[in-house]
Amino acid sequence: MLDSTIVPQNFGANLKMAETYLGMDVGGTKLAVLVGNDRGEVLQKVKRPTMAQRGPWPIIDDLVEMAGEVLEKANLTLNDIDAVGVSIGGPLDAAKGIIYSPPNLPGWDAIPLKNVLSVKLERPVFVENDANAGALAEWRFGAGRGAQNMVFLTAGTGMGAGLILDNRLFRGANYLAGEVWKIPLIRKGLDDPNPLEFEYLTAGPGLARLARKALQKNPFSKMLEMVGGDLQKITGEIVGKAARLDDPVALQVLNEAGTYLGWGLAVLVNVLNPEIFVIGTLGIYLGDLLLGPARRAMRETAVPQAAEIVRVVPAQLDATIGDVAALCVAMEKYEG
Amino acid sequence: MLDSTIVPQNFGANLKMAETYLGMDVGGTKLAVLVGNDRGEVLQKVKRPTMAQRGPWPIIDDLVEMAGEVLEKANLTLNDIDAVGVSIGGPLDAAKGIIYSPPNLPGWDAIPLKNVLSVKLERPVFVENDANAGALAEWRFGAGRGAQNMVFLTAGTGMGAGLILDNRLFRGANYLAGEVWKIPLIRKGLDDPNPLEFEYLTAGPGLARLARKALQKNPFSKMLEMVGGDLQKITGEIVGKAARLDDPVALQVLNEAGTYLGWGLAVLVNVLNPEIFVIGTLGIYLGDLLLGPARRAMRETAVPQAAEIVRVVPAQLDATIGDVAALCVAMEKYEG
Numbered sequence: 001m002l003d004s005t006i007v008p009q010n011f012g013a014n015l016k017m018a019e020t021y022l023g024m025d026v027g028g029t030k031l032a033v034l035v036g037n038d039r040g041e042v043l044q045k046v047k048r049p050t051m052a053q054r055g056p057w058p059i060i061d062d063l064v065e066m067a068g069e070v071l072e073k074a075n076l077t078l079n080d081i082d083a084v085g086v087s088i089g090g091p092l093d094a095a096k097g098i099i100y101s102p103p104n105l106p107g108w109d110a111i112p113l114k115n116v117l118s119v120k121l122e123r124p125v126f127v128e129n130d131a132n133a134g135a136l137a138e139w140r141f142g143a144g145r146g147a148q149n150m151v152f153l154t155a156g157t158g159m160g161a162g163l164i165l166d167n168r169l170f171r172g173a174n175y176l177a178g179e180v181w182k183i184p185l186i187r188k189g190l191d192d193p194n195p196l197e198f199e200y201l202t203a204g205p206g207l208a209r210l211a212r213k214a215l216q217k218n219p220f221s222k223m224l225e226m227v228g229g230d231l232q233k234i235t236g237e238i239v240g241k242a243a244r245l246d247d248p249v250a251l252q253v254l255n256e257a258g259t260y261l262g263w264g265l266a267v268l269v270n271v272l273n274p275e276i277f278v279i280g281t282l283g284i285y286l287g288d289l290l291l292g293p294a295r296r297a298m299r300e301t302a303v304p305q306a307a308e309i310v311r312v313v314p315a316q317l318d319a320t321i322g323d324v325a326a327l328c329v330a331m332e333k334y335e336g
Numbered sequence: 337m338l339d340s341t342i343v344p345q346n347f348g349a350n351l352k353m354a355e356t357y358l359g360m361d362v363g364g365t366k367l368a369v370l371v372g373n374d375r376g377e378v379l380q381k382v383k384r385p386t387m388a389q390r391g392p393w394p395i396i397d398d399l400v401e402m403a404g405e406v407l408e409k410a411n412l413t414l415n416d417i418d419a420v421g422v423s424i425g426g427p428l429d430a431a432k433g434i435i436y437s438p439p440n441l442p443g444w445d446a447i448p449l450k451n452v453l454s455v456k457l458e459r460p461v462f463v464e465n466d467a468n469a470g471a472l473a474e475w476r477f478g479a480g481r482g483a484q485n486m487v488f489l490t491a492g493t494g495m496g497a498g499l500i501l502d503n504r505l506f507r508g509a510n511y512l513a514g515e516v517w518k519i520p521l522i523r524k525g526l527d528d529p530n531p532l533e534f535e536y537l538t539a540g541p542g543l544a545r546l547a548r549k550a551l552q553k554n555p556f557s558k559m560l561e562m563v564g565g566d567l568q569k570i571t572g573e574i575v576g577k578a579a580r581l582d583d584p585v586a587l588q589v590l591n592e593a594g595t596y597l598g599w600g601l602a603v604l605v606n607v608l609n610p611e612i613f614v615i616g617t618l619g620i621y622l623g624d625l626l627l628g629p630a631r632r633a634m635r636e637t638a639v640p641q642a643a644e645i646v647r648v649v650p651a652q653l654d655a656t657i658g659d660v661a662a663l664c665v666a667m668e669k670y671e672g
Contacts, residue, residue, distance in 0.1 A: 091641055100641075149509045161607075170501055172609025173485045176642040182606045184599070184637065188524050190592060195637070256526060263520070270518045271497075271607050273508025301520065301531070305427055305436075306512040 019082040022070070022123070023326025024063055026088040027130075028052050028104025031059065033066035035074040035081075036327040040141040044074040045323065055107035056099075064120045083124045084117060085330030087322060090129030090160075094175050095336025097127040126329050130154070131178055132169055133325035134315075135162020136332060138278045141324055142316035149274040152315070153180070156281035159199035159264075163272065169332070185263045201260040204282060207236045211253045221249035240286045251289070258290045262297025269302040269310055276311045280321070283314035355418040358406070358459070359662025360399055362424040363466075364388050364440025367395065369402035371410040371417075372663040376477040380410040381659065391443035392435075400456050419460045420453060421666030423658060426465030426496075430511050431672025433463040462665050466490070467514055468505055469661035470651075471498020472668060474614045477660055478652035485610040488651070489516070492617035495535035495600075499608065505668070521599045537596040540618060543572045547589045557585035576622045587625070594626045598633025605638035605646055612647045616657070619650035 018037040025032040027050060034045040046069045048062055067084075071077060089102030097114020099105070118125040128136070135144075135152035144150040150164040161178035163170040170177050181199030188195075200206050211234045215224055222242040227233035242250035265277055282290055291312050299307045317324050354373040361368040363386060370381035382405045384398055403420075407413060425438030433450020435441070454461040464472070471480075471488035480486040486500040497514035499506040506513050517535030524531075536542050547570045551560055558578040563569035578586035601613055618626055627648050635643045653660050 163607075165501060165506055166504075168502075172642070173611040174609060174641065174645055176609040176639055177607065179606045179609070179639040179642060182637075182639050183603055186523055186525055187521065187599075189522055190595065259526065263523075267519055267603060268607065270515045271499075271513065271604065273510065273512040273515070275509040301518075303512055303515040303518050305510065306508070306515060309510055 019331070020076070020080050021327050021330035022067055022081050022084040022121070023323060023330060024067075024084065024086040024088075025130075025322035025326045026050070026059070026063070026086060026105070027322070028089065028102075031062060031066065032322060032326075033063060033070050034323050034326065035070050035076060036323065038327075038331055040137070040324045040327055042320065042323045042327070044070050046070045046073070050105075052105055056105070056111045056113075059105075060111075060113070060116060060120075063117070067121060078121060078123055081121075081123050083126060083330040083333055084121060085133075085326045085328065085332075086113065086117070086125065086127045087130045087133035087326045087329055088113070088127065090131070091176060092127060092129055094126075094128055094132075094171055094334055097125065099127075124333070126332060126334055128169075128329045128332070128334070129160070129175070130322070130325065131160030132162040132171065133329050134280060134321055135164055135178075135278075136169060136328035137317055137321055137324040138315050139164045140328055140331070142321070143278045143313050144276055147274075147276045149272065150276050150278060151178075151268055151272060151274045152278045152280065153283075154280045155203065155261075155283055157204045159203040161268070165272070169334075180264065180268065183264060183267055185260055198260075198264040202257055202264060202282075204236045206260075207239060207253070207257045207282065208234045210257055211239050211250070214249050214253050218249050222247040223250055236282055237285055240289060243286075243289045254286065254289045255293045258293025259297040261290065262294040262299075263301055265294060265298040265310075265312065266300075266302035266307070269298060269306045273306045274310055276313065278313060278315050280315045284318055287314055355667070356412065356416050357663050357666035358403055358417050358420040358457070359659060359666060360403075360420065360422045360424075361466075361658035361662045362386070362395070362399070362422060362441070363658070364425070364438075367398060367402065368658060368662075369399060369406050370659050370662065371406050371412060372659065374663075374667055376473070376660045376663055378656070378659045378663070380406050382406045382409070386441075388441055392441070392447045392449075395441075396447075396449070396452055396456075399453070403457060414457060414459055417457075417459050419462060419666040419669055420457060421469075421662045421664065421668075422449060422453070422461065422463045423466045423469035423662045423665055424449070424463065426467070427512060428463060428465055430462075430464055430468075430507055430670055433461065435463075460669070462668060462670055464505075464665045464668070464670070465496070465511070466658070466661065467496030468498040468507065469665050470616060470657055471500055471514075471614075472505060472664035473653055473657050473660040474651050475500045476664055476667070478657070479614045479649050480612055483610075483612045485608065486612050486614060487514075487604055487608060487610045488614045488616065489619075490616045491539065491597075491619055493540045495539040497604070501608065505670075516600065516604065519600060519603055521596055534596075534600040538593060538600060538618075540572045542596075543575060543589070543593045543618065544570045546593055547575050547586070550585050550589050554585050558583040559586055572618050573621055576625060579622075579625045590622060590625045591629045594629025595633040597626065598630040598635075599637055601630060601634040601646075601648065602636075602638035602643070605634060605642045609642045610646055612649065614649060614651050616651045620654055623650055 184195035520531035
């Protein structure tokens with residue numbers, strides 16, 4: 001039986017309640033607002049379509065309404081919330097919480113989201129771009145746990161990066177660190193009018209483009225059956241499905257896309273010397289079918305001693321990454 | 337008259353003696369050992385040729401001898417020295433102070449320089465690679481003073497980078513951050529056997545190579561007179577001299593080299609979003625003749641909002657950078 005007079009010294013610390021957060025994941029197609037805690041656990045969640053063409057103000061009204069709904073579902077009030085975290089497309093000013101025209105959110109020109117939401121919700125609000133928020137999520141609760149130096153690549157419809165350097169998120173001089181989509185990978189020379197960039201060659205649409213090109217040369221592929229002959233329906237997932245059935249065209253496409261991905265990783269190895277790359281959407285769907293060729297190409301083109309020590313792994317949080325990412329933004333409480 | 341009873345509150349702090357350091361700059365052609373302080377001032381200095389082919393041990397003996405000499409010149413003893421800083425080619429382990437085969441120092445295979453020197457000198461010894469040490473020097477005492485995020489490029493015979501991120505030196509997972517020389521800038525496609533890298537296209541020997549190529553096509557240039565017709569004598573300095581006399585071939589060469597430099601800067605802008613680039617040797621010798629085209633090419637290829645805010649300037653410490661760099665290594669007292 002426990003002697004009730006013995007109280008562990010850190011008794012108070014153990015009893016400390018988890019902080020409770022509102023998380024908002026503002027994407028180009030869907031909005032999610034959720035209640036969660038500092039263990040990355042989501043307690044309740046509501047979703048709505050973004051209908052991005054409406055512009056910022058109706059969307060912000062929706063977010064506030066959704067906050068009310070999700071709090072009711074969780075039997076909480078705003079008073080129970082320690083902070084609000086918003087994950088949203090950049091460019092944005094993370095200290096001031098101002099959004100500058102993300103490509104997926106038309107009309108958000110210098111929208112002071114942090115101020116507007118903190119007035120409406122009367123809670124402290126924090127804002128990060130989605131790549132940085134995803135990096136925090138994978139670093140705190142996913143594949144990057146314990147890493148001192150980690151690069152997270154979104155690898156979905158776009159190719160953004162979030163950088164954890166020396167154990168903290170690195171944002172850059174005006175919050176634009178990690179805009180790796182714009183790195184040229186193929187450039188023929190001084191007068192090449194059209195260098196091909198990291199995102200163009202490796203994100204979801206780029207992978208589909210490579211697959212369509214390969215199918216035009218060689219239509220004898222399971223991919224074509226899977227989309228009923230409609231090349232426009234080819235996606236990264238279809239390529240992965242066919243590759244797992246040993247479809248040679250699909251395997252060749254993943255080999256090519258993986259090589260380009262590895263070239264991009266090599267640039268980041270040479271600049272940042274990270275210990276781990278965590279690869280988002282495509283990394284999760286395609287695993288080693290994509291990451292195998294990427295590792296190979298990376299080792300062939302990066303500084304060898306730096307390439308040797310770096311691991312390339314899929315993200316772990318999968319479909320929940322946006323939720324956990326928003327909670328992590330609240331947890332960071334970044335003020336600049 | 338000053339009232340002698342009024343003592344400023346920070347009187348003690350003002351009276352604090354400057355720390356005194358030994359700095360060692362270990363290059364492939366020359367060794368320098370100097371006495372200096374934490375204001376970056378060099379008090380005394382001795383130099384010897386490296387004679388790198390001797391391998392590590394005679395060179396280390398020389399460094400210890402030179403330490404004795406320079407202390408004598410400064411009327412000091414080892415007891416007056418707070419720390420010893422060594423700036424030397426990488427790769428190396430900055431925490432353990434072990435040197436791993438720098439290209440300019442043959443035979444330095446896993447040499448525990450920090451331990452050996454601290455036993456021989458009986459002072460605390462700290463070691464950094466020369467690009468990182470140069471970055472510290474320009475950040476503390478040169479063109480990068482006050483910057484939160486700065487990239488220093490050596491731009492001499494090689495192209496290494498030292499990264500100051502969020503107000504501190506970023507070293508990477510195994511001290512290989514900033515190995516930017518290896519970034520491919522021209523790559524024709526999937527099967528290009530020979531992508532052309534940042535250092536090959538932009539460092540001193542690359543600039544000379546471009547000039548020789550241009551002179552073979554068009555020999556009507558002041559450069560050829562300057563080297564008495566001997567193409568092997570073309571250097572970055574010669575190109576700069578001729579360009580300042582409006583030699584069209586030299587100007588065209590600097591335009592091309594500057595464009596490549598700008599491509600490299602653009603990659604670093606997209607990854608790191610720094611507020612300033614400080615360009616070493618070639619930046620100092622060639623100034624805007626090189627940096628003008630570099631800025632233009634950078635702005636054409638980098639993320640616009642990040643390229644807009646970044647300045648590209650020559651290093652300020654000039655020939656003294658190696659001395660100040662070694663003092664800065666002592667000042668950092670990095671233990672990992």
